[in-house]
Amino acid sequence: MYALIDCNNFYASCERVFNPSLMGKPVVVLSNNDGCVIARSNEAKKLGIPMGAPAYQYEAVFERRGVGVFSANFPLYGDMSRRVMSILSSYSPQQEIYSIDECFLDFSGMSIDFREYGLKMRAHVEKWTGIPISIGIAPTKALAKAANRIAKKFPGRTDGCHVIDTEEKRIKALKWLDIEDVWGIGRRNAAKLRAIGVRKAWDFVNLSPSWVQKYMTVTGLSLQKELNGIPSIPMELPEKRQSIAITRTFDADKGDVEEIRERIVTFTSMCAEKLRFQQSLCRKVMVFLETNRFKGKEMQYNPSILVRLPFATDSTLELAKFAVGGLKQIYKEQFLYKRAGVILMDFEDADRYQPSLFLNSNPKHKLLMEKMDAINRKYHKDVVRLGVQDFTRHQMRQEHLSRQYTTNIRDILVVEI
DNA sequence: TCTGGGGTCCTAGGACCC
DNA sequence: TCTGGGGTCCTAGGACCC
Numbered sequence: 001m002y003a004l005i006d007c008n009n010f011y012a013s014c015e016r017v018f019n020p021s022l023m024g025k026p027v028v029v030l031s032n033n034d035g036c037v038i039a040r041s042n043e044a045k046k047l048g049i050p051m052g053a054p055a056y057q058y059e060a061v062f063e064r065r066g067v068g069v070f071s072a073n074f075p076l077y078g079d080m081s082r083r084v085m086s087i088l089s090s091y092s093p094q095q096e097i098y099s100i101d102e103c104f105l106d107f108s109g110m111s112i113d114f115r116e117y118g119l120k121m122r123a124h125v126e127k128w129t130g131i132p133i134s135i136g137i138a139p140t141k142a143l144a145k146a147a148n149r150i151a152k153k154f155p156g157r158t159d160g161c162h163v164i165d166t167e168e169k170r171i172k173a174l175k176w177l178d179i180e181d182v183w184g185i186g187r188r189n190a191a192k193l194r195a196i197g198v199r200k201a202w203d204f205v206n207l208s209p210s211w212v213q214k215y216m217t218v219t220g221l222s223l224q225k226e227l228n229g230i231p232s233i234p235m236e237l238p239e240k241r242q243s244i245a246i247t248r249t250f251d252a253d254k255g256d257v258e259e260i261r262e263r264i265v266t267f268t269s270m271c272a273e274k275l276r277f278q279q280s281l282c283r284k285v286m287v288f289l290e291t292n293r294f295k296g297k298e299m300q301y302n303p304s305i306l307v308r309l310p311f312a313t314d315s316t317l318e319l320a321k322f323a324v325g326g327l328k329q330i331y332k333e334q335f336l337y338k339r340a341g342v343i344l345m346d347f348e349d350a351d352r353y354q355p356s357l358f359l360n361s362n363p364k365h366k367l368l369m370e371k372m373d374a375i376n377r378k379y380h381k382d383v384v385r386l387g388v389q390d391f392t393r394h395q396m397r398q399e400h401l402s403r404q405y406t407t408n409i410r411d412i413l414v415v416e417i
Numbered sequence: 418t419c420t421g422g423g424g425t426c427c428t429a430g431g432a433c434c435c
Numbered sequence: 436t437c438t439g440g441g442g443t444c445c446t447a448g449g450a451c452c453c
Contacts, residue, residue: 006453031421038421056419072421099424099453186451217427219451245423252418294420306446341422397419 010101011039017130142226247341281312292338313361
C-alpha cells in the first residue's frame with residue numbers, strides 16, 4: 001500500500017500558523033511581485049476567488065470581505081515543508097517528496113490498520129506544526145492520489161483520511177472521480193477522452209490498452225494499470241535535479257541592456273549556488289527573454305538560446321560569462337522585456353568529473369566559490385557577489401510579506417502574556 | 418498601472434554510424 | 436529506370452505535475 005499525503009491549502013495554512021487571528025477567515029497568498037493568487041484558504045475559495053486570479057482585479061473583494069492577503073514567503077513555506085516531511089518520514093522507511101506540500105509513503109510489507117495509522121499521522125503533524133493534512137491510502141500511487149481527493153472532496157467527508165483497500169472501494173472511487181481530476185490526465189488528454197465519451201476515471205480504465213497506448217503513449221498506459229490496481233509508477237528516491245532554473249517577471253517592462261544583463265547574471269549566480277549545493281557541474285546554459293504577452297497589440301519576441309559550454313563547470317564567474325554571451329546573441333534593443341530566465345542543464349557529478357586534456361574550468365574558482373558560499377551562508381545572502389550585480393535597482397513588489405518566523409532569529413515570534 | 422515559478426518525462430525527426 | 440537496413444544519440448517541443 002502507498003499513501004499520498006498533502007497539506008491543505010499549504011501556503012495559506014503556513015501564514016495561519018503564525019497568525020491565529022486568521023483562523024476561520026479567508027486568506028490568499030500572492031505570487032512574486034504580488035501578481036496573482038497562488039494559494040487560497042477554503043473561505044477564500046468560497047468567495048469565488050479563482051486560482052491564478054490577477055490580484056489587482058480582486059483588490060475590492062479583498063477589502064470588502066476582509067481577506068488576509070500575503071506576499072509569497074518562500075523561506076517560511078520551505079522550512080514548514082521540511083518540518084512536515086520530517087515528521088511523515090518517520091512513518092515509513094521510504095518517502096518520496098513529490099512537491100513542497102506532498103509526499104508518497106511506501107507501506108509495502110506493513111500489515112496494520114491503515115486508517116488508524118493515517119489518522120495518527122494527521123494528528124501528529126497537526127500538533128507539531130499546526131498544518132492540516134489530507135491522506136489517501138491505496139495499492140498504487142495513482143489510486144492513493146484518488147483516495148486523497150476523496151478524503152478532501154467527497155461530500156460529507158471530514159476526517160481527512162481515506163483508504164482504498166477493497167475492489168468495491170476502488171470501483172466506487174473510479175466511478176466518482178471525474179476524468180480531468182485523475183493524476184496525469186491534463187487538459188489536452190481530458191479533452192481527447194471527453195470527445196470519445198470518457199467522463200469518469202472508471203470509463204478510462206475500461207478503454208482498450210492499445211487505444212490508450214496509441215493516443216496517450218506509455219505514460220497513459222501505466223496510469224491505466226495503476227488505476228486498475230497494478231503498481232506501475234515506482235517510488236522515486238531523492239536524486240539530484242536534472243535542471244535548475246531561475247526565471248522572473250519584472251516589475252515593469254525593461255529595455256536597457258545593462259539592466260537585463262544584470263538580471264541574467266543574478267539569475268545565473270542563483271542557479272550556480274544551487275548547482276554547487278547539489279554537487280553537480282553543468283554543460284549547458286539556456287537564457288531566454290520574453291516581451292509582455294498581455295500587450296497583445298504589440299509585436300512579441302520570445303527568444304531563447306542554448307549555450308553549450310566547452311567544459312563542465314560550477315563556477316558562477318564562468319557560467320555568468322557564458323550566459324551573458326548567450327544574452328548578447330538574442331537581445332534586440334527595439335523590444336521591451338517583461339520576463340527573463342536562466343536554466344542550467346546537462347549535469348554531471350562534481351566528484352566523478354573527468355577533466356578534458358585541453359580546456360577546463362579554472363581550478364582557482366573552486367576554492368573561491370567554496371569561500372563565497374560559506375560567507376553567504378554564514379552572514380547574509382549575497383554579501384559576496386559579482387560586481388555587475390545590483391539589487392538596489394530591482395525591488396520585487398512584496399507589500400504583504402509576513403516574517404521569516406522559523407528561519408531568521410530577528411523574525412522570531414514574540415508572545416506577550 | 419497591475420497577470421508566477423520550477424520541475425519531469427515522452428516522442429518525432431534529424432544527424433550520424435556501420 | 437533502378438538506389439538497403441538497422442541502429443544510437445541528440446534536440447526541440449509538447450504534455451504533464453505542483
